[in-house]
Amino acid sequence: MQAFAYAAPETVQQALDVLAEHQGAGRRAQVMAGGTDLMVQMRLVDGSPRTIVDIKKIAETNRLDVGAKEVYIGAAIAGAVLSASKPLKACFPGLVESIDLIGSAQIQGRASLGGNLCNASPAGDTISALVANAGVCVIASKGGLREMSVESFVVGVGKNALKPGEFLLGIKFQRPAKGTSDAYLRFIPRTEMDIAVAGAGVSVTLDASGTCTAARVAIGAVAPTVIPVPAAVDALIGSKLDAAALDKAGKACSAAASPISDKRGTAEYRRTVVGVLCRRATAIAAERAKENR
Amino acid sequence: MSKTRVETKINGEQMEFLCEPQQSMLDVLRDTLGLTGTKEGCATGDCGACSVMLDGRLICSCLMLAVESNGRQLTTIEGISRGETLHPIQQKFLQHAALQCGICTPGFVVAAKALLDENPNPTEEEIRYHLAGNLCRCTGYDKIIRAVQDAAQTLRGEAS
């Protein structure tokens, strides 16, 4: 029987080697960043032995780079570090909020953007915000780096597009154009410590006249994966983001949702509230976009 | 099962221990090192009773592998006060009757210290959100919030 083991590679190549070695020998290896989901899953869901590959010592998973054209966020950076970054917040206030919403201050001390994405929960807060900001996954692979959009990266409940032997190195974005900003809102029954019942990430671009020229809308916890809502985008583009446009976008989100009823909320409730969240998030993004012109 | 040797600094003291790769920091603190001041309320990161600081950052020790502490520095409740004097947060918890049963108190003290280290003058709302990961079922939080506000004032050198 395989025993538990722990590896903490310091380079991308070392990490790939450890993963390849396990793959070749038919043993299980699992990548860990902050470990806040992994530790709970190991305790409650699947405690079977494996080698835990800690990627926090690799430079590329820890690099945060807010450049003139591109923004790069290493997969393993703790939420508390990202939330403290003023340049990142200036570019993607909604994305940073979505990170900050994950768990408590204690969880923020460990939980990473990469982990939240790879965990691929339908309710993962950052995923809607990543999709709204057209995030691109940078994947370390035997043949080198490969890239993939966030929406194609998440393929099902708890499932991502990583192939055996690969791991997520970081996520990159185009730096938002002038007049662009984002927002993320989720609904939870308490004020903290809950998993999203529904979530909405919105990015909008406004021209000088206040007309919306570009938008992206993604909703979470209302389908097996976070989903983009093109109909909501259509409702926003060309409008001045007035009440009617927002209402139409919200309705589009409700229509696009295919939620389930569970311990966190009924399907009907989720469908209604995701529309409300889209409306409210769009209004916040619009205010921010005006300030960003 | 083969054990891993880990060297770490806990409350300023160099320590070494053997652990299994999947063991949590919390289990090692309590069962191996005898540091039972850090409490277990849930083991899923939802209650904050096991709060410690890792290189100055607040975390749940139940969600960290013990092997990860190799070469790092940990502060537990046992390291909050040094020598003969309580830390002002501890003094204010006593003065304000901010504990009833006391099981959550070590976690709250550590979490409050992490907050005041970073933000010496937090608003009530900031305190409440910062401490949202620490469950208390006895006090309704009122006296805990007041104790932290008062401790912040003392630490800023203002008379309370």
Add this chain to the structure above:
Amino acid sequence: MSEARDYKVIGTRVVRPDGVDKVTGRANFGADFSLPGMLYGKVLRSPHAHARIKKIDTAAAAKIEGVYAIVTGADFPKVGHEEITGGEGAGDFADLATNVMARDKVVYHGHAVAAVAAQTSAIADAALAAIKIDYERLAPVMDLDTAMADNATLIDERLFTAGLPEKATKPSNVAAYMEFKRGDIAQGFAEADVVVEGTYRTPTVHQGYIEPHACVASINQGGQATIWCCTQGHFDVRSMTSKVLGMNVADIRVIPSEIGGGFGGKTTIYLEPVAMVLSKKSGRPVKITMTRDEVFRASGPASATKCKIKIGAKKDGTFTAMSAWLAYEAGGYKGSSMAPGAMCVFAPYVVPHFLIQGYDVLVNKPKVAAYRAPGAPQSMYACESLIDDLARQLKIDPIDLRLKNAVSAGSQAAYGPKYNAVGFKECLEAAKKHPNYTKKLGPNEGRGLAAGFWFNAGMQSSAEVHINENGTVTVVEGSPDIGGSRASMALMAAEELGVPYERVRVVVADTENAGYNNVTGGSRVTFATGMAVIQAAGDIITQCKQRAAATWGIEADLVDWKDGQAIPKPGVNADVKPLTLAQIAANSGRTGGPLLGRASLNARGAGPGFSINMADVRVDPETGKVDVLRFTAIQDAGKAIHPAYVEGQMQGGAAQGIGWALNEEYIYDSNGVMQNAGFLDYRMPVASDLPMIDTQIIEVPNPSHPYGVRGVGEVPIVAPLAAVANAVRAATGIRIPDLPLSPPRVLAALEAAKA
């Protein structure tokens, strides 16, 4: 009670004597204790809510290296039916025994079916996984309507309803019926100008103490055993363990650790007998600690209920008749908190004609345990909601309506006795004057108000007061300190003896080092154990007077005790200097030996406690989310020994009640498996969910206590449920009768009202 006194230390906000250890991590709680050679015990739990156990095969588990003992129901003795008394919950020892370890049947998901002791907890886990059990699954009975239906699946085929006017002829899931009545209910409703009625439901909720149950048990080959555990009553752990295992009480020593919350949930046993049998089989000490998941699935929550209330009133608000139909879930074994719920439901009001009917009902959920004022929050939530609607219908201020019908000294309580001095009207009047009652509200905001009541308990306590050689004081008592009671005991001893608080230390001693004490429950410790401490201190004073008299060569009845000194009575011509406690103590070897004061009592006359709570909420009309903006708790404490800890009880009870009202509930799937057995989805309030909780302590002294003390610990959880629900009613214009008022439920009600 004694004359109004000028207290020296009572009523001050001193630092608790056990405080430093609790803020530094030194204090030892249940799971903090370990012994050399100790094994780790784990419990295998039923994966089914309702099933017969056909066969248990432990052979494979026994072969695993490092496994030292495996136990199943077959390792436990058969226990006869006998009612459990003295604790805070209701039940039967035979049921307690099978709840601790199932025999032929499991009656809830999480029911203990086997246990192992092993060298490490990982090995214990592996052993549990290797135990094979054949079950015959039965249909789970998960709610009151299903359980009470005519052709319901029976959880216990031998159960006949007790207490019916006519003896039950066939078995059912209704374990007991209870009835209270006065006057002529039909006449009472006929006299009414207005009759209102409603049906209300409350969910299964958990006490939510942060410390999971934990114990270490060690038994030697001679049958002498020690248990270290976190409990609200170590004497009850001793008696329950002795009954469940057929052991001699004197062979069991129980040493209580500090206790990380209980709220009634730690007044019974789960792990102790299991650890004991594992220790016996392995010859080693055994520790068992519950996981949080186990705490939710396998320790006793509070009853879900269905309550129908009907009230008749005159136009001026005078109640003419009240009726209550109350059904309480007991869990897999009989013994819910229906009886106290039935006794409390109309306790605050004078009502000439009433009928209260209560049902104790089995369902396939964990056997309920006491939860803070057990039974009262549920029935009074229903009644106080309906009174709120009645006030609205009669256009009478809700405080005035309650004042019009409020009990006072001399009123006969619906549950029987005549009230002595009680502070209900004083609470109502304080609420009316409170600035929070008239604060302006914004859009979508509402204010709700409700009353709370709890009897409070007396029961048995004992205490010793030892005077040390330098005159310092050690109080030895046996009531586990769950919220600062050491401070209250020290304050009362200091007050009585006339010494500074800092000179008194308090020890909560184990079953071999303290006289018998009932549980820390029923809000009885400051009242009853406090009374024992006061009497034991009085014993010391009597002895000190004798010692002083002997020293001075005068009669003892010519000596007074004042400010910690023996002094001659006024007019006694004794040319002597007063003798301080320290001086008498230093000289005690020459005057008759050490000073040891004792008292043991069965305290009578616990003063009933009343409260008024006010909640201000804001309801988001688009999401149904309820935010509590302000909360005000007003309560009669009789006399607050340590006001900060009294406020703490009020604030903590308010927070639990708000959680019960808004989000807390056990959520089950169709197989009877709890879906939210963790703090993530069993949503207790966190710090950012709550405002500061304003408190006002009312002091109407309890005539039966030397200082006027009433219990204060339980009343605070009773009123918040209806206060919050009435606030939501005020904010939305809609009465939502079922708790919790979770966002999906509130939004659905708002949308239904719109349609």
